[in-house]
Amino acid sequence: MISIIGAGPAGSYLAYLLAKKGKEVALIEEHEKIGSPVQCTGIVTSSIEKFVKLPNDVIANRCSKVIVISKNSRITANTDEVVMWRNKFDEFLANMAIDAGAKILTNHQFIGFNGKHSIKVKNRDNDETKEIIADYVVGADGPSSQVAKAAGLEPIKKFYIGMQAKVKLKTDIEAFETYFSNSDFPQFFGWVVPESEDTVRLGLGSSSNAKEHFYRFLEKRTDSKEILCWESGIFPLYDPNKTIQKDNVYLVGDAAAQVKATTGGGIIPSLKAAEILCGCIVNKKDYNKEFKKRKAGRELLLHLKIRNMLNKFSDNDYDYLLGLMKQERVKKTLKKYDRDQPMPLVLSLLLKEPRFLKFSKFLF
Template identity: 40%
Template sequence: MVMIIGAGPAGSYTAYLLAKKGIDVQVFEEHNIIGEPFACTGIITGILSNHFKPPEEVILRKIDSSRIFSPSGDYVDVGLKNDVVLDRAKLDRHLAKIAQEAGAKYFLGKRFVDCAKDRDIWKVRIYDREKGGTETMMTDALVGADGPLSRVAKSAGIYGERKFYTGIQVTAEAENDGFIEFYPKGKDIAWFVPAEKGKARVGIAALERPDEVFRRFVRERLGQDYEKKVVARQAGLIPLYNPKIKTEKDGVYLVGDAATTAKATTLGGINQSLTGAMCLTEAILSGKSYEKLWKKRMGRELRIALLMRKAMNKFSDEDYEKLVNIFKKEKNRKLLENYERDAPSKFAFKLALREPRLLGFARFML
């Protein structure tokens, strides 16, 4: 039996893939409603089609362009390949639905407490939030899909050192032209993402003073009276990828944000969660090393994204101005447009060779 803690995309997609292969799967989610609360822009690249095709009701908006701003307000428009903005709550519920249809069992309002190895099995304590009281259960394999502060990782002794961005976002009444706006701000990121008609997700991810960074940006973008336009609020932690974290130990596995596999450049993590679920399924079915499988599939891309993030964190406003000007050149912009953002290794070095001025930014990676 495989016990999965967490019913987000990482947990439910793992449950679906395993259940489809006839594995006994049980999913425990501490909240009573799947998909709530959520803290996610919902942006996902065309790589999603490598995993599954989301139903139309999950898709809020199809996006074909992004606008990247410099600190002065200058910008460059970059075309996107099959990007969509998803309703994250509906995505979570869709994945849970197909997992249950495949045979996985779900238990809501159940919080993971801790785990202990007893010979060849894991004893797992689960707290019932409605009735109170703790129950001890047995499992052959335990999957931590329980987010950046993973209790499973802590209990199994593989939490490691973690660094987080704090994401704060509102859904607000705001007109837009149908493209994503990105605003690099020192070590921070800000965004304006089209959602339903007449609405947008506006937010930031910051390493320090997130409330201050958020208020400043949202006032700039939506106006001083932005509170009148807000219809929903979300906030959460986003892990910075740490290649040194162990993601498996004696039948305990970490997937998704619990494994810190968010992309360090944009801090997106849905595709990486789904890829991790595929690798974990293969590992459980074949007996192969899960960590070796997922690092072979996406470790290189995550390491390059981390190097790029470290460089970006050292940029001055002048550096960002130069970068936007470089990408205004059609040949550079086209190269960006022809490759998926989830695979920086496929374009970063080609771009550096094509545009020598980019080599000047390499010093920031040291």
């Protein structure tokens, strides 16, 4: 029996993959309703379709344009992005797992281990605890992973705060906006993502004073101060040296900090990681080594290096970067390779525009 804690994208997709391989899987989720509460913008590149075919009711909107804004510059580039209803996406993946044969236990919280091959879960209705036999235990329980803690794995060292709210705002429904300035969005960026004709998901990531920056951004971008709902959370920073397997305990998704450090996007990386972990469990491979060696691990390392570089940018550097990105040949490359294919993207950008190398000084 494999017990997977957390029915977010990482846990449900892994449960689906393992059940499809004929494994006995129990998926344990502390919330009554899968996918709630939402703490996510739900925007992904069309690369998502390499993993799952999204049903129409999961898709809130599609954006064919991205507007990138720095202090004194802006560009519009073509793109192909899906804005999802994140709660429906999580439900869809959990249903895929159930259809493949996984058992699901909602409203049950993992509270610890009971020896090496058994876990304790608590029914949140009546506080009753029960034991579940588990040959393997997977923590897919998000950035504050209880599984990691109970297994004695070190917690994630660095986070960004992600503050996001749904607000009324009429924008071009086909375009999402990203804002770059290390003074307004320290070490991260801001975004406005339209989910319907008159509603957007407006937010930012920040390494400090997120609340202050959020309200300043809200004031600048909208007249309406009415928050329809909050969808905030934290972004763990990828750490290639993090231990993600200890004996029969594994971590995946945000619990393993498998998130793109450039954007905080963790949905597609968590699906890629689930595929690697499934292979490691089935073929009894060392997941710590395997993940770093595989393309998905190398991609996250590249995102981390780019993040470390961006963190040293001044507002003038962002203006200069956007100036280079305005060129048609660069825009074409940006459309050809999305951010889920960072290796060919970076290489092609350097070939098309060697002046990007100016920024390599920030790598060291």
